[in-house]
Amino acid sequence: MTIILFVIVLWYGGLFFQSFFLHRYAAHQVFTMSKPMERITFILTWIFQGSSYLSAYGYGIMHRMHHAYTDTEHDPHSPSYDANLFAMMWKTKTIYQDINQERIPVDARFTKNVPQWKVFDNFASSRFSRLLWIGLYIAFFSVFATAWWQWLFLPITFLMAPIHGVIINWFGHIYGYVNFKMKNTSKNLFRFDFLMMGEGYHNNHHKYASRPNFGVKWYEIDVTYLIIKVLDAVGIIQLKPIPVKN
Template identity: 70%
Template sequence: MEILILMLVLWYVGLFFQTFFLHRYAAHQTFTMSKFGERVCFVLTWIFQGSNYLSAYGYGVMHRLHHAYADTEKDPHSPKYDANVFAMMWRTKNVYQDINNKRIEVEPKYTKNVPQWERFDKFASSRGSRLAWAAFYTVFFIVFATAWWHWLFLPVAFFMAPIHGVIINWFAHIYGYVNFKVNDTSKNLLPFDFLMMGESYHNNHHTHSGRANFGVRWFEVDFTYWIMVVLDKLGCIKLNKSA
Protein backbone atom coordinates (compact mmCIF):
# COMPACT_ATOMS: atom_id res chain seq x y z
CA MET A 1 0.00 0.00 0.00
CA GLU A 2 2.80 2.42 0.89
CA ILE A 3 4.41 1.94 -2.54
CA LEU A 4 1.15 2.74 -4.33
CA ILE A 5 0.59 5.82 -2.16
CA LEU A 6 4.10 7.05 -2.95
CA MET A 7 3.55 6.56 -6.68
CA LEU A 8 0.21 8.37 -6.59
CA VAL A 9 1.78 11.29 -4.72
CA LEU A 10 4.70 11.50 -7.14
CA TRP A 11 2.40 11.16 -10.15
CA TYR A 12 -0.30 13.66 -9.24
CA VAL A 13 1.47 16.17 -6.98
CA GLY A 14 4.58 16.19 -9.17
CA LEU A 15 2.32 16.60 -12.21
CA PHE A 16 0.40 19.41 -10.50
CA PHE A 17 3.54 21.49 -9.97
CA GLN A 18 4.69 20.73 -13.50
CA THR A 19 1.45 22.00 -15.05
CA PHE A 20 0.61 24.69 -12.46
CA PHE A 21 4.04 26.21 -11.86
CA LEU A 22 6.26 25.26 -14.80
CA HIS A 23 3.66 25.30 -17.56
CA ARG A 24 0.84 27.71 -16.73
CA TYR A 25 2.94 30.13 -14.68
CA ALA A 26 6.52 30.03 -15.99
CA ALA A 27 5.75 29.44 -19.66
CA HIS A 28 2.36 31.12 -20.14
CA GLN A 29 1.87 33.35 -17.09
CA THR A 30 -1.85 32.71 -16.90
CA PHE A 31 -1.70 33.96 -13.30
CA THR A 32 0.52 36.01 -11.03
CA MET A 33 1.73 35.42 -7.49
CA SER A 34 4.09 36.97 -4.96
CA LYS A 35 7.82 36.39 -5.03
CA PHE A 36 7.41 34.39 -1.81
CA GLY A 37 4.77 32.19 -3.45
CA GLU A 38 7.06 31.70 -6.42
CA ARG A 39 9.91 30.57 -4.17
CA VAL A 40 7.59 28.18 -2.34
CA CYS A 41 6.64 26.66 -5.70
CA PHE A 42 10.31 26.22 -6.61
CA VAL A 43 10.89 24.25 -3.40
CA LEU A 44 7.69 22.18 -3.69
CA THR A 45 8.50 21.36 -7.32
CA TRP A 46 11.88 20.04 -6.16
CA ILE A 47 10.29 18.00 -3.36
CA PHE A 48 7.65 16.35 -5.53
CA GLN A 49 9.67 15.98 -8.74
CA GLY A 50 12.71 14.84 -6.78
CA SER A 51 15.23 13.09 -9.01
CA ASN A 52 13.58 14.51 -12.14
CA TYR A 53 13.41 18.16 -11.02
CA LEU A 54 12.82 20.59 -13.88
CA SER A 55 13.87 24.23 -13.75
CA ALA A 56 11.10 26.79 -14.29
CA TYR A 57 13.46 28.75 -16.54
CA GLY A 58 14.58 25.80 -18.67
CA TYR A 59 11.07 24.39 -18.95
CA GLY A 60 9.39 27.74 -19.51
CA VAL A 61 11.69 28.85 -22.32
CA MET A 62 11.70 25.44 -24.00
CA HIS A 63 7.91 25.28 -23.91
CA ARG A 64 7.61 28.71 -25.50
CA LEU A 65 9.88 27.49 -28.30
CA HIS A 66 7.65 24.43 -28.69
CA HIS A 67 4.63 26.64 -29.30
CA ALA A 68 6.51 28.95 -31.64
CA TYR A 69 7.91 26.11 -33.77
CA ALA A 70 5.44 23.26 -33.16
CA ASP A 71 6.10 20.26 -35.40
CA THR A 72 8.92 21.92 -37.31
CA GLU A 73 12.63 21.12 -37.22
CA LYS A 74 13.10 23.83 -34.58
CA ASP A 75 10.56 22.22 -32.22
CA PRO A 76 12.42 20.89 -29.13
CA HIS A 77 10.16 17.79 -29.20
CA SER A 78 8.01 16.48 -32.02
CA PRO A 79 7.01 12.98 -33.19
CA LYS A 80 7.15 14.44 -36.70
CA TYR A 81 10.91 14.99 -36.57
CA ASP A 82 12.06 12.32 -34.10
CA ALA A 83 12.34 8.70 -35.20
CA ASN A 84 11.03 7.28 -31.94
CA VAL A 85 10.01 8.31 -28.44
CA PHE A 86 13.50 7.74 -26.99
CA ALA A 87 15.12 9.92 -29.65
CA MET A 88 12.65 12.66 -28.79
CA MET A 89 13.34 12.33 -25.07
CA TRP A 90 17.10 12.56 -25.64
CA ARG A 91 16.80 15.64 -27.87
CA THR A 92 14.42 17.28 -25.42
CA LYS A 93 16.90 16.69 -22.58
CA ASN A 94 19.74 18.24 -24.57
CA VAL A 95 17.71 21.30 -25.59
CA TYR A 96 16.47 21.77 -22.02
CA GLN A 97 19.99 21.60 -20.59
CA ASP A 98 21.36 23.96 -23.23
CA ILE A 99 18.65 26.50 -22.42
CA ASN A 100 18.89 26.09 -18.66
CA ASN A 101 22.68 26.42 -18.66
CA LYS A 102 22.49 29.26 -21.21
CA ARG A 103 24.71 27.48 -23.68
CA ILE A 104 22.56 28.69 -26.58
CA GLU A 105 21.28 32.15 -27.41
CA VAL A 106 17.52 32.53 -27.19
CA GLU A 107 15.55 35.52 -28.44
CA PRO A 108 14.50 37.80 -25.55
CA LYS A 109 10.79 37.36 -26.35
CA TYR A 110 11.07 33.70 -25.26
CA THR A 111 12.82 34.51 -21.97
CA LYS A 112 10.81 37.58 -20.94
CA ASN A 113 9.50 37.30 -17.36
CA VAL A 114 10.30 33.57 -17.11
CA PRO A 115 11.05 33.01 -13.39
CA GLN A 116 14.52 31.90 -12.43
CA TRP A 117 16.18 31.19 -9.09
CA GLU A 118 19.69 30.36 -10.22
CA ARG A 119 21.17 29.39 -6.87
CA PHE A 120 18.32 27.03 -6.03
CA ASP A 121 18.23 25.59 -9.56
CA LYS A 122 21.93 24.84 -9.37
CA PHE A 123 21.36 22.86 -6.17
CA ALA A 124 18.09 21.17 -7.19
CA SER A 125 19.43 20.18 -10.61
CA SER A 126 22.76 18.93 -9.28
CA ARG A 127 23.87 15.33 -9.60
CA GLY A 128 24.07 15.14 -5.81
CA SER A 129 20.44 16.17 -5.38
CA ARG A 130 19.22 13.75 -8.03
CA LEU A 131 21.22 10.86 -6.58
CA ALA A 132 20.00 11.66 -3.06
CA TRP A 133 16.38 11.46 -4.22
CA ALA A 134 17.09 8.25 -6.13
CA ALA A 135 18.62 6.78 -2.97
CA PHE A 136 15.56 7.85 -0.95
CA TYR A 137 13.20 6.14 -3.41
CA THR A 138 15.32 2.99 -3.35
CA VAL A 139 15.41 2.83 0.45
CA PHE A 140 11.65 3.44 0.54
CA PHE A 141 11.14 0.46 -1.76
CA ILE A 142 13.49 -1.72 0.29
CA VAL A 143 11.48 -0.94 3.42
CA PHE A 144 7.96 -1.11 2.00
CA ALA A 145 7.98 -3.31 -1.12
CA THR A 146 6.21 -6.57 -0.31
CA ALA A 147 5.86 -8.07 -3.78
CA TRP A 148 8.25 -8.42 -6.71
CA TRP A 149 6.04 -6.30 -8.99
CA HIS A 150 6.33 -3.31 -6.68
CA TRP A 151 9.88 -2.91 -7.97
CA LEU A 152 8.55 -2.26 -11.46
CA PHE A 153 7.46 1.15 -10.17
CA LEU A 154 10.97 2.22 -9.10
CA PRO A 155 12.16 3.30 -12.59
CA VAL A 156 8.90 5.24 -12.95
CA ALA A 157 9.73 7.13 -9.75
CA PHE A 158 13.20 7.92 -11.11
CA PHE A 159 11.83 9.34 -14.40
CA MET A 160 8.34 10.59 -13.53
CA ALA A 161 8.64 14.08 -15.09
CA PRO A 162 10.02 12.80 -18.44
CA ILE A 163 7.18 10.23 -18.52
CA HIS A 164 4.66 13.03 -18.03
CA GLY A 165 6.34 14.92 -20.86
CA VAL A 166 6.29 11.93 -23.19
CA ILE A 167 2.56 11.33 -22.67
CA ILE A 168 1.77 14.83 -23.93
CA ASN A 169 4.62 15.66 -26.30
CA TRP A 170 4.59 12.30 -28.07
CA PHE A 171 1.24 10.56 -27.65
CA ALA A 172 -0.91 13.73 -27.67
CA HIS A 173 0.60 14.57 -31.05
CA ILE A 174 -0.32 11.14 -32.46
CA TYR A 175 -3.54 9.94 -30.80
CA GLY A 176 -6.77 11.63 -29.79
CA TYR A 177 -9.36 14.01 -31.18
CA VAL A 178 -9.33 17.67 -32.21
CA ASN A 179 -11.69 20.51 -31.43
CA PHE A 180 -9.79 23.06 -33.49
CA LYS A 181 -7.91 22.99 -36.78
CA VAL A 182 -4.31 24.04 -36.13
CA ASN A 183 -1.05 24.04 -38.06
CA ASP A 184 0.44 21.24 -36.00
CA THR A 185 -0.43 17.69 -34.92
CA SER A 186 -1.63 18.49 -31.38
CA LYS A 187 -4.62 16.46 -30.21
CA ASN A 188 -6.76 16.08 -27.10
CA LEU A 189 -5.60 12.75 -25.75
CA LEU A 190 -8.39 12.09 -23.23
CA PRO A 191 -11.99 13.34 -23.30
CA PHE A 192 -12.09 13.17 -19.48
CA ASP A 193 -8.59 13.88 -18.25
CA PHE A 194 -8.34 11.98 -14.96
CA LEU A 195 -4.71 11.07 -15.74
CA MET A 196 -2.95 14.34 -16.66
CA MET A 197 -5.02 16.93 -14.74
CA GLY A 198 -5.97 18.90 -17.86
CA GLU A 199 -2.65 18.65 -19.70
CA SER A 200 -4.01 16.13 -22.20
CA TYR A 201 -6.30 18.77 -23.77
CA HIS A 202 -3.36 19.57 -25.98
CA ASN A 203 -5.23 20.64 -29.11
CA ASN A 204 -7.27 23.08 -27.03
CA HIS A 205 -4.10 24.42 -25.46
CA HIS A 206 -2.29 24.88 -28.77
CA THR A 207 -5.29 26.84 -30.03
CA HIS A 208 -5.61 29.06 -26.93
CA SER A 209 -2.13 28.89 -25.39
CA GLY A 210 -2.71 31.77 -22.98
CA ARG A 211 -5.96 30.36 -21.59
CA ALA A 212 -5.81 29.15 -17.98
CA ASN A 213 -8.57 26.56 -18.47
CA PHE A 214 -7.45 23.90 -20.97
CA GLY A 215 -10.93 22.37 -21.12
CA VAL A 216 -13.38 23.71 -23.74
CA ARG A 217 -16.27 21.26 -24.08
CA TRP A 218 -18.57 20.40 -21.17
CA PHE A 219 -16.94 17.04 -20.46
CA GLU A 220 -13.36 18.35 -20.65
CA VAL A 221 -12.73 18.87 -16.95
CA ASP A 222 -9.43 20.61 -16.23
CA PHE A 223 -8.71 19.70 -12.60
CA THR A 224 -5.65 21.95 -12.40
CA TYR A 225 -7.67 24.96 -13.49
CA TRP A 226 -10.29 24.41 -10.77
CA ILE A 227 -7.53 24.15 -8.17
CA MET A 228 -6.24 27.46 -9.55
CA VAL A 229 -9.71 28.98 -9.12
CA VAL A 230 -9.68 27.95 -5.44
CA LEU A 231 -6.16 29.38 -4.97
CA ASP A 232 -7.32 32.60 -6.62
CA LYS A 233 -10.30 32.84 -4.24
CA LEU A 234 -7.96 32.25 -1.30
CA GLY A 235 -5.66 35.06 -2.49
CA CYS A 236 -2.66 32.78 -3.09
CA ILE A 237 -2.55 33.62 -6.81
CA LYS A 238 -4.31 36.09 -9.11
CA LEU A 239 -5.73 34.62 -12.30
CA ASN A 240 -5.33 36.81 -15.34
CA LYS A 241 -8.81 37.84 -16.47
CA SER A 242 -7.80 37.55 -20.13
CA ALA A 243 -6.71 33.94 -19.55
Protein backbone atom coordinates in the same frame (compact mmCIF):
# COMPACT_ATOMS: atom_id res chain seq x y z
CA MET B 1 -0.61 -0.81 -1.04
CA THR B 2 1.85 1.70 0.47
CA ILE B 3 4.05 1.58 -2.64
CA ILE B 4 1.08 2.14 -4.95
CA LEU B 5 -0.05 5.14 -2.89
CA PHE B 6 3.50 6.51 -2.87
CA VAL B 7 3.75 6.31 -6.67
CA ILE B 8 0.31 7.92 -7.07
CA VAL B 9 1.32 10.81 -4.79
CA LEU B 10 4.55 11.34 -6.74
CA TRP B 11 2.71 11.05 -10.08
CA TYR B 12 0.00 13.60 -9.33
CA GLY B 13 2.12 15.81 -7.07
CA GLY B 14 4.89 16.14 -9.65
CA LEU B 15 2.37 16.50 -12.45
CA PHE B 16 0.49 19.27 -10.64
CA PHE B 17 3.60 21.39 -10.12
CA GLN B 18 4.72 20.78 -13.68
CA SER B 19 1.32 21.91 -14.98
CA PHE B 20 0.65 24.67 -12.43
CA PHE B 21 4.11 26.16 -11.99
CA LEU B 22 6.30 25.22 -14.93
CA HIS B 23 3.66 25.29 -17.64
CA ARG B 24 0.89 27.73 -16.76
CA TYR B 25 2.99 30.11 -14.65
CA ALA B 26 6.55 30.01 -16.02
CA ALA B 27 5.75 29.45 -19.70
CA HIS B 28 2.35 31.12 -20.16
CA GLN B 29 2.01 33.34 -17.08
CA VAL B 30 -1.76 32.99 -16.87
CA PHE B 31 -1.58 34.09 -13.23
CA THR B 32 0.77 35.98 -10.93
CA MET B 33 2.09 35.26 -7.45
CA SER B 34 4.29 37.03 -4.93
CA LYS B 35 8.05 36.46 -4.95
CA PRO B 36 7.97 34.56 -1.60
CA MET B 37 5.21 32.30 -2.95
CA GLU B 38 7.20 31.78 -6.13
CA ARG B 39 10.20 30.65 -4.08
CA ILE B 40 8.01 28.30 -2.04
CA THR B 41 6.64 26.82 -5.26
CA PHE B 42 10.17 26.27 -6.59
CA ILE B 43 10.89 24.22 -3.46
CA LEU B 44 7.61 22.27 -3.65
CA THR B 45 8.32 21.46 -7.30
CA TRP B 46 11.70 20.06 -6.26
CA ILE B 47 10.13 18.00 -3.48
CA PHE B 48 7.46 16.44 -5.68
CA GLN B 49 9.53 16.02 -8.86
CA GLY B 50 12.52 14.79 -6.89
CA SER B 51 15.17 13.15 -9.02
CA SER B 52 13.52 14.38 -12.24
CA TYR B 53 13.27 18.03 -11.16
CA LEU B 54 12.80 20.52 -14.02
CA SER B 55 13.80 24.16 -13.83
CA ALA B 56 11.06 26.74 -14.42
CA TYR B 57 13.53 28.72 -16.52
CA GLY B 58 14.58 25.90 -18.83
CA TYR B 59 11.06 24.46 -19.08
CA GLY B 60 9.40 27.84 -19.59
CA ILE B 61 11.67 28.87 -22.45
CA MET B 62 11.58 25.48 -24.15
CA HIS B 63 7.80 25.33 -23.98
CA ARG B 64 7.48 28.78 -25.53
CA MET B 65 9.72 27.56 -28.34
CA HIS B 66 7.45 24.53 -28.77
CA HIS B 67 4.45 26.82 -29.32
CA ALA B 68 6.35 29.09 -31.68
CA TYR B 69 7.76 26.24 -33.79
CA THR B 70 5.22 23.42 -33.33
CA ASP B 71 5.89 20.46 -35.63
CA THR B 72 8.72 22.17 -37.50
CA GLU B 73 12.43 21.37 -37.50
CA HIS B 74 12.90 24.01 -34.79
CA ASP B 75 10.41 22.38 -32.39
CA PRO B 76 12.29 21.04 -29.31
CA HIS B 77 10.04 17.97 -29.32
CA SER B 78 7.89 16.74 -32.18
CA PRO B 79 6.93 13.27 -33.46
CA SER B 80 7.07 14.83 -36.92
CA TYR B 81 10.83 15.32 -36.68
CA ASP B 82 11.99 12.59 -34.28
CA ALA B 83 12.30 8.94 -35.24
CA ASN B 84 10.88 7.61 -31.96
CA LEU B 85 9.94 8.79 -28.50
CA PHE B 86 13.38 7.97 -27.06
CA ALA B 87 15.11 10.08 -29.72
CA MET B 88 12.69 12.90 -28.94
CA MET B 89 13.33 12.62 -25.20
CA TRP B 90 17.10 12.73 -25.71
CA LYS B 91 16.89 15.76 -27.98
CA THR B 92 14.56 17.49 -25.54
CA LYS B 93 16.95 16.81 -22.66
CA THR B 94 19.87 18.26 -24.60
CA ILE B 95 17.99 21.42 -25.60
CA TYR B 96 16.62 21.87 -22.08
CA GLN B 97 20.08 21.60 -20.52
CA ASP B 98 21.60 23.96 -23.08
CA ILE B 99 18.90 26.54 -22.33
CA ASN B 100 18.97 26.09 -18.57
CA GLN B 101 22.75 26.35 -18.37
CA GLU B 102 22.72 29.25 -20.84
CA ARG B 103 25.03 27.50 -23.30
CA ILE B 104 23.07 28.67 -26.34
CA PRO B 105 21.64 32.08 -27.31
CA VAL B 106 17.87 32.38 -26.86
CA ASP B 107 15.61 34.93 -28.52
CA ALA B 108 14.49 37.57 -25.98
CA ARG B 109 10.82 36.90 -26.73
CA PHE B 110 11.20 33.46 -25.14
CA THR B 111 12.92 34.67 -21.95
CA LYS B 112 10.68 37.60 -21.01
CA ASN B 113 9.62 37.35 -17.34
CA VAL B 114 10.42 33.64 -17.09
CA PRO B 115 11.12 32.97 -13.38
CA GLN B 116 14.68 32.02 -12.55
CA TRP B 117 16.30 31.14 -9.23
CA LYS B 118 19.82 30.24 -10.26
CA VAL B 119 21.21 29.27 -6.87
CA PHE B 120 18.35 26.92 -6.10
CA ASP B 121 18.21 25.51 -9.62
CA ASN B 122 21.92 24.72 -9.55
CA PHE B 123 21.36 22.69 -6.38
CA ALA B 124 18.05 21.07 -7.36
CA SER B 125 19.39 20.09 -10.80
CA SER B 126 22.72 18.83 -9.46
CA ARG B 127 23.85 15.22 -9.56
CA PHE B 128 23.98 15.26 -5.75
CA SER B 129 20.31 16.24 -5.49
CA ARG B 130 19.17 13.69 -8.06
CA LEU B 131 21.16 10.87 -6.46
CA LEU B 132 19.86 11.89 -3.04
CA TRP B 133 16.26 11.50 -4.22
CA ILE B 134 17.05 8.20 -5.93
CA GLY B 135 18.59 6.94 -2.70
CA LEU B 136 15.51 8.01 -0.73
CA TYR B 137 13.18 6.27 -3.20
CA ILE B 138 15.20 3.05 -3.00
CA ALA B 139 15.17 3.22 0.81
CA PHE B 140 11.39 3.74 0.80
CA PHE B 141 10.86 0.74 -1.46
CA SER B 142 13.22 -1.35 0.68
CA VAL B 143 11.07 -0.67 3.74
CA PHE B 144 7.58 -0.82 2.25
CA ALA B 145 7.68 -3.08 -0.83
CA THR B 146 5.88 -6.35 -0.06
CA ALA B 147 6.09 -8.07 -3.46
CA TRP B 148 8.67 -8.27 -6.24
CA TRP B 149 6.40 -6.65 -8.83
CA GLN B 150 6.20 -3.45 -6.79
CA TRP B 151 9.87 -2.82 -7.59
CA LEU B 152 8.83 -2.40 -11.24
CA PHE B 153 7.46 1.02 -10.25
CA LEU B 154 10.85 2.21 -8.98
CA PRO B 155 12.21 3.41 -12.39
CA ILE B 156 9.01 5.43 -12.83
CA THR B 157 9.79 7.37 -9.64
CA PHE B 158 13.24 8.20 -11.03
CA LEU B 159 11.91 9.56 -14.35
CA MET B 160 8.50 10.94 -13.47
CA ALA B 161 8.83 14.37 -15.14
CA PRO B 162 10.20 13.03 -18.46
CA ILE B 163 7.39 10.45 -18.50
CA HIS B 164 4.83 13.22 -18.04
CA GLY B 165 6.49 15.16 -20.83
CA VAL B 166 6.59 12.32 -23.32
CA ILE B 167 2.90 11.48 -22.77
CA ILE B 168 1.93 14.99 -23.92
CA ASN B 169 4.70 15.82 -26.38
CA TRP B 170 4.73 12.46 -28.17
CA PHE B 171 1.38 10.74 -27.69
CA GLY B 172 -0.48 14.08 -27.52
CA HIS B 173 0.63 14.74 -31.11
CA ILE B 174 -0.29 11.27 -32.42
CA TYR B 175 -3.36 9.91 -30.64
CA GLY B 176 -6.67 11.43 -29.61
CA TYR B 177 -9.33 13.75 -30.98
CA VAL B 178 -9.38 17.38 -32.06
CA ASN B 179 -11.80 20.18 -31.33
CA PHE B 180 -9.93 22.66 -33.52
CA LYS B 181 -8.25 22.23 -36.87
CA MET B 182 -4.71 23.50 -36.42
CA LYS B 183 -1.57 23.75 -38.52
CA ASN B 184 0.00 21.19 -36.22
CA THR B 185 -0.67 17.66 -34.98
CA SER B 186 -1.84 18.48 -31.43
CA LYS B 187 -4.55 16.18 -30.07
CA ASN B 188 -6.72 15.89 -26.97
CA LEU B 189 -5.82 12.58 -25.36
CA PHE B 190 -8.94 11.99 -23.24
CA ARG B 191 -12.53 13.17 -23.03
CA PHE B 192 -12.01 13.39 -19.28
CA ASP B 193 -8.34 13.83 -18.51
CA PHE B 194 -8.05 11.76 -15.33
CA LEU B 195 -4.40 10.87 -16.05
CA MET B 196 -2.76 14.24 -16.80
CA MET B 197 -4.89 16.68 -14.77
CA GLY B 198 -5.89 18.72 -17.83
CA GLU B 199 -2.57 18.66 -19.69
CA GLY B 200 -4.04 16.04 -22.01
CA TYR B 201 -6.28 18.65 -23.66
CA HIS B 202 -3.36 19.51 -25.88
CA ASN B 203 -5.29 20.50 -28.99
CA ASN B 204 -7.38 22.92 -26.95
CA HIS B 205 -4.23 24.36 -25.40
CA HIS B 206 -2.56 24.96 -28.75
CA LYS B 207 -5.68 26.79 -29.91
CA TYR B 208 -5.99 28.91 -26.76
CA ALA B 209 -2.50 29.01 -25.26
CA SER B 210 -3.28 31.95 -22.96
CA ARG B 211 -6.33 30.38 -21.30
CA PRO B 212 -5.79 28.97 -17.80
CA ASN B 213 -8.55 26.39 -18.40
CA PHE B 214 -7.45 23.80 -20.97
CA GLY B 215 -10.92 22.26 -21.13
CA VAL B 216 -13.37 23.59 -23.73
CA LYS B 217 -16.26 21.13 -23.92
CA TRP B 218 -18.47 20.63 -20.88
CA TYR B 219 -17.04 17.17 -20.22
CA GLU B 220 -13.39 18.29 -20.51
CA ILE B 221 -12.70 18.85 -16.83
CA ASP B 222 -9.32 20.47 -16.20
CA VAL B 223 -8.46 19.44 -12.64
CA THR B 224 -5.40 21.71 -12.46
CA TYR B 225 -7.56 24.68 -13.41
CA LEU B 226 -10.04 23.86 -10.65
CA ILE B 227 -7.18 23.96 -8.13
CA ILE B 228 -5.95 27.23 -9.66
CA LYS B 229 -9.43 28.71 -9.16
CA VAL B 230 -9.32 27.77 -5.48
CA LEU B 231 -5.82 29.23 -5.04
CA ASP B 232 -7.01 32.42 -6.74
CA ALA B 233 -10.10 32.61 -4.54
CA VAL B 234 -8.05 32.42 -1.33
CA GLY B 235 -5.51 34.96 -2.61
CA ILE B 236 -2.44 32.71 -2.99
CA ILE B 237 -2.26 33.55 -6.70
CA GLN B 238 -4.01 36.09 -8.94
CA LEU B 239 -5.50 34.94 -12.23
CA LYS B 240 -5.06 37.33 -15.12
CA PRO B 241 -8.04 38.37 -17.25
CA ILE B 242 -8.52 36.00 -20.17
CA PRO B 243 -7.65 37.80 -23.43
CA VAL B 244 -10.33 37.91 -26.11
CA LYS B 245 -7.84 36.72 -28.74
CA ASN B 246 -4.49 34.89 -28.60
